[in-house]
Amino acid sequence: MALRTSTTERQRRLGAELRKLREEAGYSVTEGGEFIGMARAHLGHVEAGRTAIPPEKLRTLCRAYRCTREPLIEALVAMGEDSGKGWWTEYRHAVAPAALDLAELEAAADALLSYESLFIPGILQIADYTRSIFRSSQSERSEYDLDKAVRFRMERQRILAQEQPPTLHAVIHEAALHVRFGGAAVMRRQLLHLIRMAELPHVTIQVLPFTAEGLSAFSTPFLFAVSHKSALETVLVENPAASHYVHERDAVLRYRTRFDRLRAASLPPVDPGVPASSHESRDSLALIQHLLYSLQED
Missing domain, CATH: 3.30.870 (Endonuclease; Chain A)
Structure with missing residues (x-):
């Protein structure tokens, strides 16, 4: 699992939204990770924006958290799939x-x-x-x-x-x-x-x-x-x-x-x-x- 040395606002936002859904559902980080076969530390890095999460695991996690807002789920998937690369990358x-x-x-x-x-x-x-x-x-x-x-x-x-x-x-x-x-x-x-x-x-x-x-x-x-x-x-x-x-x-x-x-x-x-x-x-x-x-x- 490669960790990002720096995170973007988009990556941090995705992680924060997943953490919010987990906390609203009343699950610990360990319990959240168990839904998708992910170690506690790994999910912690996802929620901090330091590593990516595959689209299907993200959908599974959202549904395990009892999130029924499909537009939100798909928006999070799109956010996770976005490479974040654009003209601004050359200025990093x-x-x-x-x-x-x-x-x-x-x-x-x-x-x-x-x-x-x-x-x-x-x-x-x-x-x-x-x-x-x-x-x-x-x-x-x-x-x-x-x-x-x-x-x-x-x-x-x-x-x-x-x-x-x-x-x-x-x-x-x-x-x-x-x-x-x-x-x-x-x-x-x-x-x-x-x-x-x-x-x-x-x-x-x-x-x-x-x-x-x-x-x-x-x-x-x-x-x-x-x-x-x-x-x-x-x-x-x-x-x-x-x-x-x-x-x-x-x-x-x-x-x-x-x-x-x-x-x-x-x-x-x-x-x-x-x-x-x-x-x-x-x-x-x-x-x-x-x-x-x-x-x-x-």
């Missing part, structure tokens, strides 16, 4: 494991719901804006490592150009549009890029204005990865010190409600296809265009 020695987990999460999602309070969402950034953010951080990077990190973030955006892209709904706090990473010229190009990205039929961008009331508790950025396998939907809660994933169903639903409230409090979406004369005086596009004008004046 160049970026942090958390960044690789994020790329894999985005690639597997059917839809992405993003809220950012101080930055443009990574999947919508231009290279110079990203570079400026990395340079302003406390971490010291060589130019080589910096280039790799910037290139990786740009590569993440490829999912929006693929044949069957996920939908992206981004709510961006107005504050993020005022912070000039890279200076006025870079910020102007970044705002123009937002408008261009909003032209894509599967991309929706809204701005949460400073005037929005009663939402101070919702300032923590997060990314909700929507999946047709609703039992395995995931939320990434971003934090400068250490971001973390939320899997527990009730907590996930709370973040969905939180996003809906943020969306409702935001200005109408950016829609470059609507003639300027038809735009409301206070919508997301009008606000971005106003900021573009102020940047041009500087």
